[in-house]
Amino acid sequence: MTSKDRRISFLFFLPAAVFMILFFVYPLFLLVRNSFLENEEPYGFVGLEHYSNAITSQTFRQSLFNTAQFVVGAVSIELLLGMILALLLSTGFKGSNLIRTLLLSPLMISPLVAGLIWKFMLNDQFGILNRFLYQMGLLSTPQSILWLSDSKYALLYDRRYLAYHSFYDAGIISWYSGHSGNLV
Numbered sequence: 074m075t076s077k078d079r080r081i082s083f084l085f086f087l088p089a090a091v092f093m094i095l096f097f098v099y100p101l102f103l104l105v106r107n108s109f110l111e112n113e114e115p116y117g118f119v120g121l122e123h124y125s126n127a128i129t130s131q132t133f134r135q136s137l138f139n140t141a142q143f144v145v146g147a148v149s150i151e152l153l154l155g156m157i158l159a160l161l162l163s164t165g166f167k168g169s170n171l172i173r174t175l176l177l178s179p180l181m182i183s184p185l186v187a188g189l190i191w192k193f194m195l196n197d198q199f200g201i202l203n204r205f206l207y208q209m210g211l212l213s214t215p216q217s218i219l220w221l222s223d224s225k226y227a228l229l230y231d232r233r234y235l236a237y238h239s240f241y242d243a244g245i246i247s248w249y250s251g252h253s254g255n256l257v
Contacts (some may be wrong), residue, residue, distance in 0.1 A: 108124070192221065
């Protein structure tokens with residue numbers, strides 16, 4: 074590589090490097106620095122006090138528990154469903170190509186659009202899921218379950234949503250490709 078090529082390469086790299094420094098490295102530095110300072114004026118040094126407060130906080134422990142529960146639940150659902158469907162699809166039964174096409178079609182939908190669709194379906198005022206459960210006689214009123222407002226249901230929804238997208242994106246494609254030896 075000639076010195077002219079190195080300079081051109083550096084010029085192509087420079088905007089990305091400036092962006093990374095301005096929007097990732099500098100804010101990370103400020104975050105770490107400020108974590109050792111008092112939150113209000115005067116901004117004195119408090120050492121590890123903020124970290125010890127966080128570790129001893131019940132809210133922090135609950136957040137860690139929710140995160141672990143979310144990760145374990147989503148990953149196990151993703152792996153289990155992905156493997157089961159990949160094994161079923163690799164048997165080559167009649168109609169497996171159609172079913173594989175239908176299962177992989179959600180990959181074409183943007184996660185943003187899919188999230189909005191689920192948000193409307195789970196809405197407590199006009200969502201189709203509560204309406205369906207109410208008409209089946211499982212709910213006393215159509216607004217009985219606040220899917221997105223109640224913390225116990227919101228975590229369940231988040232786990233299901235992540236498992237749904239991971240299941241399609243990585244789970245079934247990876248398992249199917251590995252089992253059949255073909256790329257989907």
